[in-house]
Amino acid sequence: MAKLNEKYEAAVVFTMKQGEEAAKAAMERFSGRISRNATLDSIDEWGKRTLAYEIDDQTEGYYVFYSFTSEPSFPAELERRMKISESVLRYMITTKE
Secondary structure (H helix, E strand, O other): OOOOOEEEEEEEEEEOOOOHHHHHHHHHHHHHHHHHHOEEEEEEEEEEEEEEEEEOOEEEEEEEEEEEEEOOOHHHHHHHHHHHOOOEEEEEEEEOO
């Protein structure tokens, strides 16, 4: 039997090229997208951190962790949006137990 809803966590590193305010705005856009399509359980905002290695000539990123509950089809759509967004440096979506 297929699961109707499942818990997920999305770890996202936003770019700091446009500054911290632009990174926060991007975070809010993705928060809104998740809220419209899933139940947003929590947001753990780590803020500006130094990256372990350079990504696209950048040494800093804005770290955010989203916990949400959704249908199994939504994380694929969220990943597609993150992949094409210029404000996202790296992301990873995992299933929580």
